Amino acid sequence: MSNHALAERHRLAELLAAAGPDAPTLCAGWTTRDLAAHLVIRERRPDAAPGIRVAALAGWTKRVQDDFATRPYEELLRLFRSGPPIYSPFALPGADEAGNTVEYFVHAEDVLRAADDWTEQPVPPGRAEALWRRLPMLARLEVGRRSPVRLQLHHPDGRSLTLGPAGAPTVHLTGAPGELVLFTFGRGAHTTLDVDGPSDAIEALRHVLPLPKK
Numbered sequence: 001m002s003n004h005a006l007a008e009r010h011r012l013a014e015l016l017a018a019a020g021p022d023a024p025t026l027c028a029g030w031t032t033r034d035l036a037a038h039l040v041i042r043e044r045r046p047d048a049a050p051g052i053r054v055a056a057l058a059g060w061t062k063r064v065q066d067d068f069a070t071r072p073y074e075e076l077l078r079l080f081r082s083g084p085p086i087y088s089p090f091a092l093p094g095a096d097e098a099g100n101t102v103e104y105f106v107h108a109e110d111v112l113r114a115a116d117d118w119t120e121q122p123v124p125p126g127r128a129e130a131l132w133r134r135l136p137m138l139a140r141l142e143v144g145r146r147s148p149v150r151l152q153l154h155h156p157d158g159r160s161l162t163l164g165p166a167g168a169p170t171v172h173l174t175g176a177p178g179e180l181v182l183f184t185f186g187r188g189a190h191t192t193l194d195v196d197g198p199s200d201a202i203e204a205l206r207h208v209l210p211l212p213k214k
Contacts, residue, residue: 004127005097006083008104011121012039013081015111021073026110026187035107036076037069043084101127102134105178106185113190120192123178132177135184136161142184146208149201153180171197171205186210 021033030038041048041064051061068076084090090099105127112118123131132155139153140163147164154160154174173183175193182191189210195202205211 003097004130005100005104007124007127008101008108009081009083012104012108012111013077015108016080017077019111019115023111024114025107026114026190027107032111033069033073033076034065035110036073036080037065037071039107040076040079041065041068043088043090044079046087046089101130102138102181105131106182106187109178109182109187109190113187123176128177131181132159135177135180138181139163139184142186143209148204148208149197151205153183155180169198169201171195171201183209183211189213 019032023032025035048061048064051057090096144163150168150170151164152172173193179191179193
């Protein structure tokens with residue numbers, strides 16, 4: 001069975017190593033060192049991980065992450081490459097694949113696409129399909145309630161996903177599953193998606209969620 005999370009872990013680690021500790025990322029305010037520290041505490045410090053999502057706990061998470069970020073960059077990459085320790089929730093059977101395939105894909109692209117001269121890396125068909133399978137839940141959680149317009153996300157093979165307020169004007173976004181996943185996580189300005197729909201609806205969406213530059 002393919003392990004997409006493991007493959008993306010290796011890809012992300014190589015991109016981080018190639019970029020060095022002080023390169024920019026698409027994560028606002030984070031360098032590659034900060035991103036590496038985030039990845040390590042997410043699976044090695046269960047006490048700090050909840051603050052990644054829960055605002056009330058974010059201060060503690062930031063303190064722990066900042067402390068880890070002072071460690072040698074090579075140590076952070078070694079810890080990330082070695083995978084979750086036995087006490088980590090991600091060490092449970094299937095948890096790494098379920099919880100990290102999208103996480104590592106998005107963060108790999110955060111490193112890759114922060115460079116001015118980035119070149120899109122091909123996504124293996126099986127991994128692209130895994131991203132597409134996860135897209136409905138992710139899109140509804142991340143953008144479904146925020147979008148002021150009806151959204152149709154189109155796979156190049158003709159499959160589509162519809163979300164957003166019924167009765168609102170519709171904006172169509174077409175692209176590979178990875179590009180659609182990046183859009184749902186707020187990286188739309190750095191994607192190769194095609195956007196179509198009424199101009200006022202597109203502008204209304206652009207005010208809420210980043211879209212590819214015109």
